[in-house]
Amino acid sequence: MADLSVEVAGIRFSNPILPAAGPPVRDGRAMVRCAEGGAGGLVSKTISTRAAEPPTPNIAEIPHGMVNTELWSELPPEQWLEHEYALARQTGLPLIVSLGYSPDEIAWLAPRVRPFADALELSTHYIGEDAGPMVAAIRAAKAAVDVPVFVKLSPLGREMVRAAEQAEAAGADGIVAINSFGPVLAIDPETRLPYLGGSDGYGWLSGPALKPLALRCVRDIARAVRVPIMGVGGVSHGIDAVEMLMAGASAVQVCTAAMLRGPGVFGKIAHELDAWLDEHGYATAAELRGLAMADQPAAWSAGKPVVSEAPCNGCDLCAVSCPYEAITVVDKLAVIDEQLCTRCGLCVTRCRRGAIEWVSAAP
Numbered sequence: 514m515a516d517l518s519v520e521v522a523g524i525r526f527s528n529p530i531l532p533a534a535g536p537p538v539r540d541g542r543a544m545v546r547c548a549e550g551g552a553g554g555l556v557s558k559t560i561s562t563r564a565a566e567p568p569t570p571n572i573a574e575i576p577h578g579m580v581n582t583e584l585w586s587e588l589p590p591e592q593w594l595e596h597e598y599a600l601a602r603q604t605g606l607p608l609i610v611s612l613g614y615s616p617d618e619i620a621w622l623a624p625r626v627r628p629f630a631d632a633l634e635l636s637t638h639y640i641g642e643d644a645g646p647m648v649a650a651i652r653a654a655k656a657a658v659d660v661p662v663f664v665k666l667s668p669l670g671r672e673m674v675r676a677a678e679q680a681e682a683a684g685a686d687g688i689v690a691i692n693s694f695g696p697v698l699a700i701d702p703e704t705r706l707p708y709l710g711g712s713d714g715y716g717w718l719s720g721p722a723l724k725p726l727a728l729r730c731v732r733d734i735a736r737a738v739r740v741p742i743m744g745v746g747g748v749s750h751g752i753d754a755v756e757m758l759m760a761g762a763s764a765v766q767v768c769t770a771a772m773l774r775g776p777g778v779f780g781k782i783a784h785e786l787d788a789w790l791d792e793h794g795y796a797t798a799a800e801l802r803g804l805a806m807a808d809q810p811a812a813w814s815a816g817k818p819v820v821s822e823a824p825c826n827g828c829d830l831c832a833v834s835c836p837y838e839a840i841t842v843v844d845k846l847a848v849i850d851e852q853l854c855t856r857c858g859l860c861v862t863r864c865r866r867g868a869i870e871w872v873s874a875a876p
């Protein structure tokens with residue numbers, strides 16, 4: 514069994530799988546369920562100085578993800594301060610309190626939530642393209658509290674790396690990347706209407722479809738700043754957490770998978786991460802951090818796909834998908850014509866049996 518504990522901005526989490534701000538942490542009771550489900554720490558739903566009034570309907574499942582037009586918490590800040598945070602604290606897990614949005618709102622909220630918070634997470638989701646309000650919000654939080662302040666970045670708009678650098682320069686102790694992506698549109702062909710109400714039906718994308726974008730953002734940011742990063746976006750299984758840590762994250766957050774599969778998903782992802790670490794000979798989760806941040810070796814890029822006879826059962830998947838007609842199946846074995854093969858690599862990821870490997874060129 515590997516050591517899953519991680520330290521992020523001086524806070525120790527028993528495992529690196531945390532809920533992200535959203536419905537799975539919508540109140541104190543929900544956060545208790547996340548703790549019971551195996552989360553290594555807690556992040557609370559974003560609150561602001563007044564309760565949100567989102568349009569309805571505001572959440573829809575689509576293939577490979579979810580779209581939503583939820584806003585921040587529909588509970589007033591007073592209820593959080595009087596009841597919800599105290600419940601979450603009873604779990605004994607570190608609690609990161611998510612706040613939004615303007616510098617004035619942060620200045621009002623930060624000192625009030627401080628008695629409950631091991632750290633703050635500032636959402637930048639609705640504060641526009643200009644980095645000025647984000648920087649001012651960080652300064653307001655840092656002036657008000659003595660706990661670490663994380664900044665959560667949205668994937669479009671301001672250029673991510675520049676925003677992360679500006680956040681670090683303003684005193685942020687960590688970056689959370691990424692928030693949901695949008696605006697996007699999902700249409701119900703039966704009703705001929707968008708699934709979501711409000712904003713002309715446009716919403717925000719989350720879940721597995723978001724993971725490649727999240728990985729790109731996390732790795733770009735990890736290469737640019739020294740503060741730790743929490744990776745968010747499409748983490749559903751242990752292997753997603755592995756990738757997120759390798760991209761440079763110190764911990765990960767999960768929202769959509771917890772909505773679809775319930776709060777037990779945190780423990781399941783942690784368990785799968787543990788099994789992967791054991792199988793691959795790693796003693797700790799922390800060792801994975803940044804392993805995929807290096808540049809690609811030239812010999813790897815100059816490599817080619819090679820078929821291993823034993824696992825290949827001639828299923829034809831690679832041959833059907835090869836855009837260059839470079840693969841044929843002969844006697845239940847895939848054969849690659851090196852004259853036709855352009856080394857695009859699709860067959861390597863298409864094979865379900867690991868029978869086609871990308872082999873580096875001789876250095």
Ligand SMILES: Cc1cc2nc3c(=O)[nH]c(=O)nc-3n(C[C@H](O)[C@H](O)[C@H](O)COP(=O)(O)O)c2cc1C
Pocket residue numbers: 533534535536558559572579581583584585586611636638665691692693718719720721723745746747748766767768769770
């Ligand atoms: C229904 C819903 C509500 C969300 N509410 C918040 C929120 O209040 N604050 C916030 O920072 N992010 C919010 N998010 C974004 C998530 O925290 C997360 O960044 C995003 O969904 C990507 O992670 P995932 O693919 O694991 O869902 C919400 C996401 C969803 C799907």
